[in-house]
Amino acid sequence: MSAIRYGRWSGTQDPWGNDLSPDEVLAEIADDLLDGVDPDDAIEDLLRRGIDGRVEGLDALAERLRQARQDELDRMGLEGPLQRVAEQLDEIVELERTALQFSDDELDAADRTAQLDRMPTDPAGRFAALRDYAFHDAGAQQAFDQLVDELRGDVAQATFGQLADAIDATNPEDLARMRDMIAEINGLVARAEQGEDVQADFEDLKSRYADMIPGDPETLDDLLEEMARRMAAMDRLMAGLSPEQRQQLAELAAQALGDAQDLQFQAAQLSQTLQGMFPQMGWGQGMPGAPMAGQQQGSLSQTVDWMQRLGELDDLGQALGQRYPGARLEDVSDEALRSALGDEAARDLAKLKEIERLLEQSGAVQRRAGKLELTPKGVRRLGEQSLTTIFERAFQGSFGGHRATSVGGDSELTGSTREMRFGDPFRLDIPKTVRNAVVRNAGSPEGAGGAARSWARSGPPSPDGEVRRDPGARRAVRLDPGDFELAEAERRVKAVTVLLLDMSYSMPLRGNWDHAKRLALALQSLVASKFPSDAFHIVGFSDYARRLQPKDLLVSGWERVWGTNMEHAFRIARRLLSAEPGAERQVIMVTDGEPTAHLMEDGQSFFNWPPHPITFARTTAEAMRLSRTGCDLNVFMLDHDPGSARFVEGMVRRAGGRVFYPDLSDLGSVVVRDFLRRRAS
Secondary structure, eight states: OOOOOOOOOOSOOOTTOOOOOHHHHHHHHHHHHHTTOOHHHHHHHHHHHEETTTEEOHHHHHHHHHHHHHHHHHHOOTTHHHHHHHHHHHHHHHHHHHHHHTOSOHHHHHHHHHHHHHSOSSHHHHHHHHHTOOOSOHHHHHHHHHHHHHHHHHHHHHHHGGGGTTSOTTOHHHHHHHHHHHHHHHHHHHHHHTTOOOHHHHHHHHHHTTTTSOSOOSSHHHHHHHHHHHHHHHHHHHHHSOHHHHHHHHHHHHHHHTTTHHHHHHHHHHHHHHHHHOGGGOTTOOOTTOOSSOSSOOOHHHHHHHHHHHHHHHHHHHHHHTOSTTOOGGGSOHHHHHHHHOHHHHHHHHHHHHHHHHHHHHTSEEEETTEEEEOHHHHHHHHHHHHHHHHHHHHTTOOTTOSOOOOSTTEEEEEEEEEOOTTOOOOBOHHHHHHHHHHHHTTSTTGGGTTTOOOOOEEEEOTTSOEEEOTTOOOOOOOOGGGOEEEEEEEOOOEEEEEEEEOSTHHHHTTOHHHHHHHHHHHHHHHHHHOTTSEEEEEEESSSEEEEOGGGGGSOOOOSOOOOOHHHHHHHHHHHHHTSTTSEEEEEEEESSOOOEEEOTTSOEEEOSSOOHHHHHHHHHHHHHHHTTTOEEEEEEOSOOHHHHHHHHHHHHHTTOEEEOOOGGGHHHHHHHHHHHHHHO
8 A cells, every 4th residue: 555645835846747748858859869969968958958938958047047146246245254343343442532532531541542543453453452451431341342242153153154053152161062062073073984883972962962953964974064064165265365364364263262272173173174075165265256345244154154155056056067977967956946046947957857757757768778768669759740740831730631531341440449520420339339328327326327218128017006127127328429439440552662761971961861861750650650551661872772770860870971872772672662562662762962873793882973874874774673563753852953853853754753842841741741642542
């Protein structure tokens, strides 16, 4: 029995799930696949560009993130903590000077004013001097004492982050407890590095310092990673300052903690250890682009928060970029992206993460030996999509006249059924029609007979006049027009079609090859779905000809060889047609030029430009042999020159075939329309 678990609604879940379909995803990468791009690379490209109007891609998300980072950079500055302390010290000194001006003891006031004048102007020096200064004004003294307390708490939070939120930094006992916890953590780290299992001791530490450890880290490494991010942010702030500013800030921090030198020692030891454990966190490196001044002037802990936020945005940007070895889309944190760009971005990310899974679950692709590859089912889906596009262009959504509409003996049941509609021939599938009625009325009071009516064989009336039903009575089912199920049928005449595709170097150079591949896939899909009793073959030819499978069309296809060997292609087509005696036969050739190669007696390909007369002669002779098999030869000439067209026209005319000159964009429509008209006739 399966269990279902429910969680609290956060307002960000998508109740409808992913609305992308496998066919929609496959259509987005179809062009790349037909160009021979590996499925892995095609999906990667799709993830980067997204689906227009549906899903924002990684590149767009990365650009939004870059702008969000720039906005964050403009918000604050590196020198904010020093400037803030300097301004607070200036206000305290000014408050003391004002009070001295109104002092009754002029000598004492003059002496104190002189002391203030001799004080250093830098924040650290002035802070140290004021700690030894005897204030005349009680308000100034109170303001300075308050600054000392704030600065001590600020330094603790800047260094330890959330660990310092639970303590009173002005309380020596709390600072001592913080020192003891950091010392124990250092001890656990040292033992873990020696290979000891410290999980039990870590659980004990968590229980004793539960009020100081944020969240509920499962392991020591989880806690260390969180502390490392904080200390690395503090370290990067210091690295971005000038040497003089760095010294000033360090001295201020040391003075603020005062007697808590043991805590500073333990923190420094832990910081050094964490640098070795998490070297990727940018220790000793300034934050790229971080300005000295910004729109706001934050405290030390606020500025470290800002640095940590910038670091998180950088990590998120790196994950979105996917440029590092072993990059996976799962590396991108949903929560981090939601925090940075909002719920819509997080939903887009969830859809992007589903793309590969959608294709794999649909059977269109599979991963083999770590590499994604298109399956035969995926190839068929590509063909179906190409066919759909061609039908929309050729018949405005209609499937043409290939389906038989008569009900004579030449119609063959396909085995499929559908609901009968007005105008359909009255060709009922009786079992399914009755089943529809039974199912429709199964829940009615009268059972299978439904609300309509039930009849039964009955015996003679009883003395009380009631009709007694025979227990073996048969109930009739009243049919409704909506129950009628039509048995579909098609006029089927077995036929064999050979598609000859020019794979010579000129095809891609003139932009013809992709259109030819789409046509081939569409025809293959059309025959497989609508004429399953037919045979369909694909033959590619350049210097030589060879049979192709649909999946072969998804590699580059064309070859960097010289030669258009129509003679060899006709020869293979003739052999394939001969294997299907009694079938209607058709050869479709798609090419962009005249023959420039033929097979010699030893089986080697002979190439010459301009075309050799022997090549023309042998190609024409093979075309004539092909026509004697009773096949129709239809040649579709693409981008070409008049010279090549003259030869092809003469050859096809002698063979009793036809030549078409379709617009390249209409190639598929023209070929499929002609195929269906011929097939229907």
